[in-house]
Amino acid sequence: DVVMTQSPLSLPVTLGQPASISCRSSQSLVYSDGNTYLNWFQQRPGQSPRRLIYKVSNRDSGVPDRFSGSGSGTDFTLKISRVEAEDVGVYYCMQGTHPWTFGQGTKVEIK
Amino acid sequence: EVQLVESGGGLVQPGGSLRLSCAASGFTFSTYWMSWVRQAPGKGLEWVANIRQDGREKYYVDSVKGRFTISRDNAKNSLYLQMNSLRAEDTAIYYCAREISLGYWGQGTLVTVSS
Numbered sequence: 001d002v003v004m005t006q007s008p009l010s011l012p013v014t015l016g017q018p019a020s021i022s023c024r025s026s027q028s029l030v031y032s033d034g035n036t037y038l039n040w041f042q043q044r045p046g047q048s049p050r051r052l053i054y055k056v057s058n059r060d061s062g063v064p065d066r067f068s069g070s071g072s073g074t075d076f077t078l079k080i081s082r083v084e085a086e087d088v089g090v091y092y093c094m095q096g097t098h099p100w101t102f103g104q105g106t107k108v109e110i111k
Numbered sequence: 112e113v114q115l116v117e118s119g120g121g122l123v124q125p126g127g128s129l130r131l132s133c134a135a136s137g138f139t140f141s142t143y144w145m146s147w148v149r150q151a152p153g154k155g156l157e158w159v160a161n162i163r164q165d166g167r168e169k170y171y172v173d174s175v176k177g178r179f180t181i182s183r184d185n186a187k188n189s190l191y192l193q194m195n196s197l198r199a200e201d202t203a204i205y206y207c208a209r210e211i212s213l214g215y216w217g218q219g220t221l222v223t224v225s226s
Contacts, residue, residue, distance in 0.1 A: 037211075037212065039212050039213065041156070041213070043156075048206060048216040048217065048218055048219055049148075049156060049206070049213075049216055050216065051212070051213055051214050051215075051216075054212050054214070055212075060214070090155075092155065092156055094156070094158075094213070096211055096212050098170050099158065099170065099172055099173070100146075100158035100161075100211070101158065102155060102156045102157065102158065103155075104155055105155045105156070
């Protein structure tokens with residue numbers, strides 16, 4: 001199975017400052033169809049998860065453009081250009097081929 | 112508006128069974144893969160199972176193979192998860208999600224396995 005490793009696991013940030021979360025996979029996520037199925041999710045306290053980014057860098061509808069995804073192969077990054085209070089929560093990466101696996105989660109909190 | 116509403120959770124003894132349901136609305140249910148994902152208390156997310164549009168292709172995480180069965184009824188816009196031989200480690204919030212890439216999630220239903 002593909003193991004997804006996120007870092008850091010805890011990320012204290014100052015409002016208005018950038019934040020970056022790394023996600024590494026134990027093998028390449030480039031699928032046979034040429035796509036890379038790497039998604040990012042946000043889970044705010046007490047809420048269900050919400051997808052932010054699909055296929056590495058495609059932002060979902062309604063997701064603020066301060067969120068961006070990048071990467072290739074086995075190394076991926078979620079960036080928040082300027083952290084806002086509503087961004088507090090846990091962020092997960094997930095690879096989308098069988099068996100689907102998530103990273104451990106990165107808890108973003110305000111300093 | 113896409114809506115996914117799970118139901119059927121509750122307290123069950125080890126070795127018992129439970130059937131979860133997910134009612135879908137706001138999209139053409141029969142055209143999407145559907146998934147179940149769970150989250151143990153205070154822990155991260157774990158994909159459990161998913162099912163193709165016509166129900167003929169299904170995948171499961173190893174820890175539930177042979178015990179859980181995913182199914183769907185496209186006429187009723189509903190997704191199901193039959194859970195048998197439940198164990199304490201199956202205790203979690205179970206989320207229904209649209210697509211393999213989990214584009215939309217329900218609010219979840221809590222399953223507690225305890226004597």
